[in-house]
Amino acid sequence: MNKWSKRLAELSGLLLALVFVIPVLWVVLSSFKSGYEIFAWPPTFLPENPNLGNYVQALKKSNFGLYFANSFYVSTLSTMLTLVINSMAGYALAKFSFRGNRLIFFSFIATLMIPLQVILVPIFLVVKSLGLYNSLWGVIIPPAATPTGVFLVRQYMITIPDEIMESARMDGASEWKIFWIVMMPLAKPVLTALTIFSFMWRWNDFLWPFIVIGTQRKYTIQVAIANFVGQFSVDWNSLLAISVLAMVPMLIVFLIFQRHFMKGIALSGLKM
């Protein structure tokens, strides 16, 4: 490729990058503008005097602190559960040949075709009859059994040599110990990726908590924001501040673990 077309590619890449970033940046900048300035016409690009007024007001006026706590609680516990049960399943499917192995594996993958959206009614009834309605456990447990997670762990564990398990068995280690003490540390790369993904899925989740949770005190941040938008007159100052706060954990996680993200997506997308 000649030098000029390379420069042209770089230039269009940068312009495109702006298209993806400026909307987000605009929201972030707006959230630091004071009361009237966000509606100023012509609008200001940079806040005239950047301040946290919107944030203070939003947190004071409603229960957003609580909603954040709920989101952290749900995302953390659900992710822990995902890690344990998905790795257990992925390990068994990768390292044991047993009747039903392939059937179970393909059924897991096939459930990707039955998204929550098409079983809204029965899910609601099941959750209710199990006593999980309006309980955060109803948001934590059901989505934890992710097919993608099982898939990623299985594909990774297949590459770990069987001899490692065999020699642990010779030493008299129990099956649980082999899984927990021997295999889990070896699967660290895939578990890191799964942790990040799971936390992001659960943090950004809207439909599960929307269906399961009925009272405001148990709202997660996404449900709370959606509810806030639905009100008759939107308080944009608070809304923008809260939305930016809801972005922050994801942006931090992304900045730290960027490489894992890219790898994980490539894996789960390509081999499906």
Added chain:
Amino acid sequence: MSDRKRLLTPYLFVLPNVLIFLIFVVFPAIYGLVLSFTKWDVISDPVFVGLKNYISIFSSESFWDTTRKTFIYVFAVVPWTFVTSLALALLLDMKIRLRSVMRALFYIPSMLSAVVIGVSWRWILGDNFGVINYLLERAGFKSVGWLTTPSWTMFVVILVSVWARAGYYMVIFLAGLQSISSVYYEAARIDGASVWQQFWQITLPLLKPTSLVVVVLTGIEAFKVFDLIVVMTTGGPGKATTFLVQDIYRWAFERGDLGYASAMSVVLLLILGLLTAVQFGIAERGGNAYE
């Protein structure tokens, strides 16, 4: 350790995951199918009505209207996401400067929740306060009712959906591109093939498995869209952007007609399954890109 215990081990390991699947996916799916043949308003007991729900769905004008709009949305979002994410991936696959920075920036919207994205664009596209309308006016155009004019709302909902997901599929395409051996391109160059010819004759055919995954995933994702719409337009103006899932939600939780809502869900599930089967069918017939 006894052999019996050894045999049992893998089953115990898959048990927790399988159990959650059975309770929260498989059973509800069957339960939903059963409910679709009943009339049920939650208060009294469900009554078996045979195919009545399906008949009223297919003879309802509003169902066809919603379905038509959902298809318009899906058949716009899928190709546009495909082209955009492939273009971004091709761009990054050229060895240009700042590519890792660009890749991160393209990916940022994919990190954000649909709710936050909906709020953000509602802010940007606001009729009287949105920055887009300000820029239009400055450039000498009239401001546009992005979220209050039905056709414009459909347009921006599609645009935002593409914007939100292109970065994600770009990563999948990038992995696909990097798995194509450079030998093919070298041979093509020796034969004097142009960049354009290389793209059509080498890149696209060899990307077929990846392309199929992207089309299937974006298709499923577009059909089940809900969060973004609820926040950005609440399905409006009027019912201009009310798609199938939101309609199901309304029938179930606002009108309390669980049988009818379940039957609609079954129809949606069938559409999803059918389209995926068709896509895989087309791909199979198209030759052996699966090496």
